[in-house]
Amino acid sequence: MMQNDLQTASTSRIDAVLARHPGAARDSLIPILQEVQEAQGYLSEDAMKRVGQHLKLPASKVYGVATFYNQFRFSAVGQFHIALCRGTACHVKGSAKVLDALKLALKIEPGQTTKDGMFSLEILACIGACGLAPAMLVNGETYANVTPDSVRAILHDCRKRSAKNA
């Protein structure tokens, strides 16, 4: 798709969300942001401005609220969205080292997306898979007992899969 088409598609997705909340007030901010993220995969600046206009809230306020919550992201998710559990059990079993390995390999911080759009990284609080600690999700698929070595292999595998599909 061309850039313009992408933009139009994104705009109409935001429109659709806002249309479901006619006459909404500031107490609807978080549900609307959640729906926008659901529709768009993340919160774009444009989306936050539009939500602010809809609710008569300054963009600074929308941005302030959105950045307060871990659940919102501000860049599009990558082709492979990696979510690492940093709950207590995973921490005890070494997820901090796994996170370091991911940050080093991808050169991004949690919440960001690699420049080529292939990977995005997110940290989750306990996902309830403590028996598999440290646990990691790639596009929703669970990987158990990950280590710095195993995640490097997983990333390698993702790149290979992506190249094959291209």
Place this chain on the structure above:
Amino acid sequence: MSNIEVNGRTIEAQPEDTVLAALRRAGVRIPTLCAMENLLPSGACRLCVVEVEGQRNLVPACAFPVTPGMKIKTHTPRAVKARKTIIELLLADHPDDCLYCARNNNCDLQRLAQEHGVRARRIHGEKIRRPLDASSPSLVRDPDKCVLCGRCVRVCEEVQAVSAIDFVGRGSKTHIGTAFDEGLNVSSCIHCGQCVHVCPTGALTEQSHVEDVIQAIAAGDKHVVVQHAPAVSVTIGEMFGLKSGADVAGVLTAALRRIGFAKVFDTSFAADLTVMEEASELAERLTKGGALPMMTSCSPGWVKFVEQFYPKLIPNLSTCKSPQQMMGAVIKAFYAKQAGIDPHKVFSVSIMPCTAKKFEVSRPEHSRDGVADVDAVLTTRELAQLIKMHGINLKELTPEGADTPFGERSSAGKLFGATGGVMEAALRTAHFLVTGKELDANFKPTAIRGLNGIKEAKVKVGDKELTVAVASGLKNARTVLDQMLSGERHVDFLEVMTCPGGCIAGGGQPLGVPLEAIRERMQALYTIDKEDTLRTAHQNPSIQKLYKDFLGKPLGEKSHHLLHTHYEVRDVA
């Protein structure tokens, strides 16, 4: 009325009081950082904690309601220790560069550390660093010095209805930022500087032009002239131990000459010029038609506010430049020519009670052929610095008169410094222009004087009765605009000043002054007006001469070119 016991002494409290309000009224001082007069408590800093009998934990006095018979202890070892620990924690994440800080010796954090005897670094931790935001032409934000009290956020939202900034992020990553963490220059900030007034530390300061001015004077290849605004001369004395509201225009002029300015002009002269143009514009809109209500345009924060939040009302803004810009234009277009100086060789400085004036001079429509109307703006605070740097004591100087051709003013021009003053000055001249008679006899201006946020009056001008309204503080302005737009309120002429109280309480004025000082500054302006014999712009001989020798007539071609401006719709988040 109910009695409460404080430190063993009985004091009276009102039923709606918070503990802090009752303590303050009784003269019991406890430290605060986040508390703001007239706004609801936020309870963010916890410095005001006190012991209340029957409460297990310390309670924040700012957010705790009084109950009859309650027993409070304000300075128990436990309360004092808690406060000291909070200060130590704040300092643990502070740059500690007080000697290099604009707020050295005038900083709440520094004062509190001193008062609580913080003498050792007890708490060590990683200092969180965030980049300095110097993108704005008027203000500088240094997040490293921020203590997250939230006062700037609240004044921006609750007093000015702008909300350019808010808390961003969470936990140790929390900081004050604009929407999307952009520079302040592209935000909805209107440059008013009220945030600087409420900031307890050096996290918010003005963009200083002191060095530019010193360099320009020292270089010697420029003809450096200066103008000073009406609110400045009734304020600057305070910073030199003179009484609040003392008018020191004469000694200020003398001081500026000693510093090395070639000419000292009075912005109140340009205010008279603004009155001539603006009153003519009002008369024309009333008689020939045009967008009504006409709204004043002297206050650059307000102008940007309309451009970004009420673009439909742009046609209602007077096209008149502010006095600062009118003065800048006639200095370079008329004075320079008359004095035989190349306008490129004139360095024009203005001294303003305002940070938004620094933004105003940077607007591209305020220059002609690559020559800016005004080259540098000093706030009242920077002026004090410049005077002190030169070892000058205002108390020791003999008053001197301002320079011709822009030194003579009416007292109407002086009124521009206070909320309602532009309106009063403009009405005097508009009445004369429409009827040929002076206004004074049948108009009592009391209704548009004073510190109220919204004021209204009816004025008979010829056979028309005008409704005039005055607002200061942009939240009040927003109220008036929304009432106008919904049809609830009819206004023919609206004056808005960005800062609550007007320029006398501007963002560039001395920090940490009580409301009483603002009142005294205002009183000083009205005393000047009462005692003056030249009380209207149209009677100012220097104004008449400028029109005769150069401008022609108000709203004429030269005026249009030099004294009027246009506005733009601004798309800001």
